[in-house]
Amino acid sequence: MFAFEVLFPSILNGLTTGAVYALVALGLTLIYGVLHIINFAHGAALMMALYGVYFLKQRLGLDPYLALPPMVAAMFVLGYGLQRVVINRASHGKDENILLVTLGLAIVLENLALLAFKSDTRTIETPYTLATVAIGPATLALPKLVAFGGALAACAVLLWTVRRTDLGRAIRAVAREKQGARLVGIDVDHVYAMSFGIGLACLGAAACFLLPAYYVNPQVGNGFVLVAFTIVVLGGMGSFAGALLGGLLVGVVESLGGLWLGESLGQIGIFLIFIAVLLLRPQGLFGARA
Numbered sequence: 001m002f003a004f005e006v007l008f009p010s011i012l013n014g015l016t017t018g019a020v021y022a023l024v025a026l027g028l029t030l031i032y033g034v035l036h037i038i039n040f041a042h043g044a045a046l047m048m049a050l051y052g053v054y055f056l057k058q059r060l061g062l063d064p065y066l067a068l069p070p071m072v073a074a075m076f077v078l079g080y081g082l083q084r085v086v087i088n089r090a091s092h093g094k095d096e097n098i099l100l101v102t103l104g105l106a107i108v109l110e111n112l113a114l115l116a117f118k119s120d121t122r123t124i125e126t127p128y129t130l131a132t133v134a135i136g137p138a139t140l141a142l143p144k145l146v147a148f149g150g151a152l153a154a155c156a157v158l159l160w161t162v163r164r165t166d167l168g169r170a171i172r173a174v175a176r177e178k179q180g181a182r183l184v185g186i187d188v189d190h191v192y193a194m195s196f197g198i199g200l201a202c203l204g205a206a207a208c209f210l211l212p213a214y215y216v217n218p219q220v221g222n223g224f225v226l227v228a229f230t231i232v233v234l235g236g237m238g239s240f241a242g243a244l245l246g247g248l249l250v251g252v253v254e255s256l257g258g259l260w261l262g263e264s265l266g267q268i269g270i271f272l273i274f275i276a277v278l279l280l281r282p283q284g285l286f287g288a289r290a
Helices: 004-035 042-060 068-091 095-117 142-164 166-176 178-183 188-213 220-235 240-261 268-280
Strands: 132-135 138-141
Touching: 004 042, 004 138, 004 142, 004 166, 004 188, 004 220, 004 240, 042 068, 042 095, 042 188, 042 220, 068 095, 068 188, 132 142, 138 142, 142 166, 142 188, 142 240, 166 178, 166 188, 178 188, 220 240, 220 268, 240 268
Parallel strands: none
Antiparallel strands: 132 138
16 A cells, blocks of 8 residues: 555646646537537647647747647637538538548548658757646646646636636537527527637647647647547536546546556556446436436
């Protein structure tokens, strides 16, 4: 059995990772909750955001945290445009076509990245990359602590937007009853595009919080999107609270799993928890029964 001095740092580390997982999963949850599709291009879009932060730092010297506003705006515009120009038109309104379109987008984006950047893994260096903060018996990397606070703040802004603004009310109306929302004058196609844009904007924020302590290569999004899908199902399809708490839970389980089983096997714990929750509660932690 591990002592508290060993478990506490591991749990803290898991919470910091889980907050970023939650932010990535919230974007996926929003897109699923409104458009009722699984966005297979989510991981590829995160990869693009990471490359964006990387080149802003390397070419313009812009700190990843200062890159937050332009990256969030750029990813929102990209998501809005993709939904209106590519996904909506190519799908012809059929859900199965949308799945194929997003899967095709993921393949195209990853191969374009391979063509442009090769398979090299790239990192950046900042004055605080190796800085640490002592919290009780734990020593935590400063970029991870900033990522934790920043990801939770971004989640709070997203939840406030959905619950308290006119756009959020339109999003919830379209998510519940598309035809009814259209009848009361809501521009459903615009809400679809806004939701897709906000979902990708979450990835822009996540990339800014990740890159000071992480890396980027053309395949980097695959691992994140698998975990994000797991969190979305674990928390309950379309549930924001489920995505947030599911992300934190997955981060802690992954960290503790790595402590017991070794870093390379840490993700086994995620899928054991995932199977256990679905056996006891098939609709997920916060999902409604069908």
